[in-house]
Amino acid sequence: MxxxxxxxxxxxxxxxxxxxxxxxxxxxxxxxxxxxxxxxxxxxxxxxxxxxxxxxxxxxxxxxxxxxxxxxxxxxxxxxxxxxxxxxxxxxxxxxxxxxxxxxxxxVNAAALGEAYFGSARGIADFLCLTYGTGIGGAIVIDGQIYRGLHGLAGEFGHLVTHAQDGLPCTCGQTGCYEQYASAAALVRQAVRINPAWSNGRLLTEARDAAKPGVIPVLEYWAEEVACGLSSLIHCFNPSLIVLGGGILSDENIFQRILRHTLNRTMPSFARGLVIRPASLGxxxxxxxxxxxxxxxxxxxxx
Ligand SMILES: [Zn+2]
Structure with a gap:
């Protein structure tokens, strides 16, 4: 049926x-x-x-x-x-x-389980999944199940505080949260300050492909912010796999940029055997x- x-x-x-x-x-x-x-x-x-x-x-x-x-x-x-x-x-x-x-x-949990059973994490029992969009969603999968925590709320990686001083206000009521700097929306907010035409991820990657001046520093700044949260999670969980979702992460150049910054920020003993790959189910x-x-x-x- x-x-x-x-x-x-x-x-x-x-x-x-x-x-x-x-x-x-x-x-x-x-x-x-x-x-x-x-x-x-x-x-x-x-x-x-x-x-x-x-x-x-x-x-x-x-x-x-x-x-x-x-x-x-x-x-x-x-x-x-x-x-x-x-x-x-x-x-x-x-x-x-x-x-x-x-x-x-x-x-976010459903998407992580989709990747676990049908996508990028197929056959992997334990992994982390992050999705970069308007905010940043996160899920912790242990033994093929979502780790939920006391109230079922575990995995809110978007609200890791990555900027303790003078942080941007967040929808959660705090300031300096990861998603205010590293979400796809945060990337676009930064980009339009440099060039108002770069008003979504696709226009931004097109500008990069056309080698427009000013676009690489915007992407580099953002990739560093993304890496900052990822390396923190790597040091917390010592995972074997992290799956990164969100439309912007399906761009190979952007994905590689994030990977490079993340590994630069990760202790070598944690990087050994670690796999970071894009989500595959869109x-x-x-x-x-x-x-x-x-x-x-x-x-x-x-x-
Ligand atoms: Zn927050």
Missing amino acids: NHLVIDIGGTAIKSALYTPSGMLADFRETASDGREGAQALLSRLHDLIGSYAAQGFDRIGVSTAGQVDCVAGRIIFANDNIPGYTGTPLAEILTQDWQVPVDVEND NQAGLYGMVAIGRNTRSSGGA
């Missing part, structure tokens, strides 16, 4: 059916318009799931933005990208509506992660 998998972000909802033959079929990306609030989002979600009903599914997996209680399938906290989403009992609502088991997981990582979670729950005798 098909497994319906969905990935809810602030701007887009991705969805697909994982078929018994092991394929993601009927992949779709629709606007989530999260700013319109949780009720509007739930109504869009209902229509979306309904549109897959004719093909049949016996399980729903939802990867979502926000902090998730994945035992209860409930949103513990979500920021203003989806107003009113905090507290939503997502699994309960969807189970009632569709009469199938529902798994809910945080999007924007479908979260969907694959929900496939893995559903499969693991079934095989462990869960719902």
Whole structure:
């Protein structure tokens, strides 16, 4: 039977059916318009799931933005990208509506599990995963499972403090957090101060390919900031593998730049045997992660 998998972000909802033959079929990306609030989002979600009903599914997996209680399938906290989403009992609502088991997981954790079972970390039991976008998401995978910590919140690497003095204010209420300097958004913020035309990652890499003056120092400064957080994590965890996700990291030159700075900042004894590689599932990582979670729950005798 098909497994319906969905990935809810602030701007887009991705969805697909994982078929018994092991394929993601009927992949779709629709606007989530999260700013319109949780009720509007739930109504869009209902229509979306309904549109897959004719093909049949016996399980729903939802990867979502926000902090998730994945035992209860409930949103513990979500920021203003989806107003009113905090507290939503997502699994309960969807189970009632569709009469199938529902798994809910945080999007960063889901993406890490996708990479663990289908992507760059396939066959690796323990690794770290970081995603560079608007902020920086992180996940710690131990023995093929997400390490969650006391409240299920472990892995918020974006809020490592990398600038103790005069740090930029962060969405978490603190200052000097890693993601204010090393996220893809931080790179673009720096870039437009040098040249207003460099207003997204693609335009910036195009400027680099065209050897525009001023672009390399921006990339180098940012890569150093990215490396600063990564080397700290390497010294904390002594990992064998770190997977780096986010559109900007799929650029080979940028990835190599980060790798070079990171290894420069890492004690040689920690660098030995360490592998750092880009994520390989792109924007479908979260969907694959929900496939893995559903499969693991079934095989462990869960719902
Ligand atoms: Zn912060």
